[in-house]
Amino acid sequence: MANTFTLISSVTVGSGGTASITFSAIPQTYTDLKIVLSARLSANGDTFGNTKISFNGIPAGTVYSAKNIRGDGSAVASNNFTSQDSIPNNYSAVGSTSTASTFNNTEIYIPNYTSTSAAKSLSIDNVTENNATEAWATLYAGLWNPASQGAITSIVLTSNYSASELYAQYTTAYLYGIKNS
């Protein structure tokens, strides 16, 4: 059968950390993309952190929007984001003061990423479980809707909680291509 769930690229963050993770020159030969991220943020001084996602370069204008649902073990809430310069993925990452050696996990699914006519609608699931008093589960619906639609050729994942925070060492990100035939 066709090999339809294929690793395109992976990143493992080294010592010193990095502010962003970039997948570029994404092959246009798949139907959907999936990113699996295991992340921890350094130097943000909190138990959790925010990240963001953008396509085909930064900044890309205020053409991103999202809605989420989030729960921390005691309450649930939902947020609305419009006219963003990236898709916010708040409450998505384990922060620097969280339980040592814990990393979040995130799945980002992007159907029909090669379309040159349709806005890109994506699905994001995050958990930051850490065996402590605060942990988040967050689900996002995201949309990239530029004036001129284009295939996604690059993806940037950026830490977004504060200027000093970085993706910490041992953070991993895997980009998979999924083909429908």
Next chain:
Amino acid sequence: MTAGSTYTPIATYTVPSAAASVTFSSFSGYTDLIVVCTVQASPGGDLSVQFNGDTNTNYSYTVMYGNGSGAGSTRASSRNWIPLDYYAAPPTSGSFNNEILQIQNYSNSTTYKTVLNRANNAASGVDAVVGLWRSTAAITSMTFSVVTATSNISAGSTFTLYGILAA
């Protein structure tokens, strides 16, 4: 892992013109199924799924939802279908929503069938749905339609069925 052996495209369909439903059949030899779809509907309504042509009240579901200002949960029993979204319903124009449906152990003939769905529409909401079909029959077909009887699945909507093999 040799991924290709366990995540296999079975069928894909792009709706050529407004259609009341989309059906997949003739899938066998897998453990679980995944359907990825991007959908518009007109005049609108929730996307739903039924199995094996069963239109009786053998379905139930529980939804967790967020609409940008509030979050909550609802559920219903003895329904004629499993709605796959609540606030994240397919748009009527412009962009498409996306839905990722997982159907576990679909071919067994001893247990009722459960499904998980994630629905995403950045303009209206984000949903997580669990559904149950109270039948021990193996799933041999699935039909997607819009709950609102007068609504159609719009042209350009895409549905892809994948098979997951445990071994």
